[in-house]
Amino acid sequence: MYPDRVVSGMRPTGSMHLGHYHGALKNWIKMQTELPCLFFVADWHALTTHYDDPTVIERSTWDMLIDWLAAGIDPSQSTLFIQSRVPEHAELHLLLSMATPLGWLERVPTYKDQIENLANKDLATYGFLGYPLLQAADVLIYRASQVPVGEDQVPHIEMMREIARRFNHLYGKEKGFEEKAQDAVKKLGSKRAKLYNELRTEYQQDGKDEALEQAKAMLDDAQSLSMGDRERLFGYLEGSRKLILVEPQSRLTEAARLPGLDGRKMSKSYGNSIALREDKDSVTKKIKTMPTDPARVRRSDAGDPARCPVWQFHQVYSDQPTREWVVNGCKSAGIGCIECKQPVIDAIIKEQEPMHERAQPYLDDPSLVRAIVADGNDAARRLALETMRDVREAMGLAYS
Numbered sequence: 001m002y003p004d005r006v007v008s009g010m011r012p013t014g015s016m017h018l019g020h021y022h023g024a025l026k027n028w029i030k031m032q033t034e035l036p037c038l039f040f041v042a043d044w045h046a047l048t049t050h051y052d053d054p055t056v057i058e059r060s061t062w063d064m065l066i067d068w069l070a071a072g073i074d075p076s077q078s079t080l081f082i083q084s085r086v087p088e089h090a091e092l093h094l095l096l097s098m099a100t101p102l103g104w105l106e107r108v109p110t111y112k113d114q115i116e117n118l119a120n121k122d123l124a125t126y127g128f129l130g131y132p133l134l135q136a137a138d139v140l141i142y143r144a145s146q147v148p149v150g151e152d153q154v155p156h157i158e159m160m161r162e163i164a165r166r167f168n169h170l171y172g173k174e175k176g177f178e179e180k181a182q183d184a185v186k187k188l189g190s191k192r193a194k195l196y197n198e199l200r201t202e203y204q205q206d207g208k209d210e211a212l213e214q215a216k217a218m219l220d221d222a223q224s225l226s227m228g229d230r231e232r233l234f235g236y237l238e239g240s241r242k243l244i245l246v247e248p249q250s251r252l253t254e255a256a257r258l259p260g261l262d263g264r265k266m267s268k269s270y271g272n273s274i275a276l277r278e279d280k281d282s283v284t285k286k287i288k289t290m291p292t293d294p295a296r297v298r299r300s301d302a303g304d305p306a307r308c309p310v311w312q313f314h315q316v317y318s319d320q321p322t323r324e325w326v327v328n329g330c331k332s333a334g335i336g337c338i339e340c341k342q343p344v345i346d347a348i349i350k351e352q353e354p355m356h357e358r359a360q361p362y363l364d365d366p367s368l369v370r371a372i373v374a375d376g377n378d379a380a381r382r383l384a385l386e387t388m389r390d391v392r393e394a395m396g397l398a399y400s
């Protein structure tokens, strides 16, 4: 089977804030130590909503890459690249579009939500309807096994899986597949070949999932097979098709939700965000002026943390004893709000210190970021070209 791999991207539509850090980046940083990861700047995706003002994209792209590096994405562990620098994403998107039923795209729940949320923009465009398909191409082109997502994105991954399945069904039928697959079985050696056939029968006739898993594990271990034969045998286990595109799995992320300064979702457009590399004074000022429980008009009024956005920051940043101190002090009016906010200010500044340090060399010499991304673009493109070679061949487009 193809190696495990994670793919994820972000749209460069403005600077990154702490909501992005706690919501997604921290997960990326964790994942890069577990599996090979490809992280990309989704600049074409930014165009789906910013087609009328693309100027923000270039600046945001480079700022965002520095933010990723500042946050702790390590280019020696992860591949960082820019979507539009791997034009094969567009080619696969186009090819997939030929066989993707329109209804699949219209049904994606976020499609209607976004149109309503961004009512000030005309999103009745072909590109916007097709963006989940472009997302599918972004993932399928790397044969990614896992995609980190929040709950709301799970239907997108389901659709990617349907698209991969449909593609394999339509185009995975190669001439003489059955004979080629049986030849490949022989190459496993007599003992393994016998076991493979038994497990295949158990799965196909009796629907035993364990047999399928056992056979897949055996193929993973079979060193003697070429990549083509291995894929044939994976496909042969389940039917009579070669697996060209891999169905990715959703990897649900347990993200801490850091709201904005006013308790709504953190967003630069709401003016309630703290930038990832905001300077200390500005962080202090923003937290100090954050709204609190409206019931605490005077210092002597008791409050309730459940009605206060500062409390939500404590839930992300403070340890248990500090949280108890907040709850007791707030409900008894034993502490003032400024006092209550200080541990949050200290924790944010402490969290950001190493980010500022890591960002500095890239700010001093932007060519360092350019070089990291150039390497990442090349590495990503090599993988994308491998998949496209198989896709073109399967679709009958590899003629000269």
Ligand code: SF4
Pocket: 292, 293, 296, 303, 304, 305, 308, 309, 310, 311, 326, 329, 330, 331, 335, 336, 337, 338, 340, 341
């Ligand atoms: S004491 Fe803390 S939790 Fe209570 S209202 Fe003030 S800032 Fe909010």
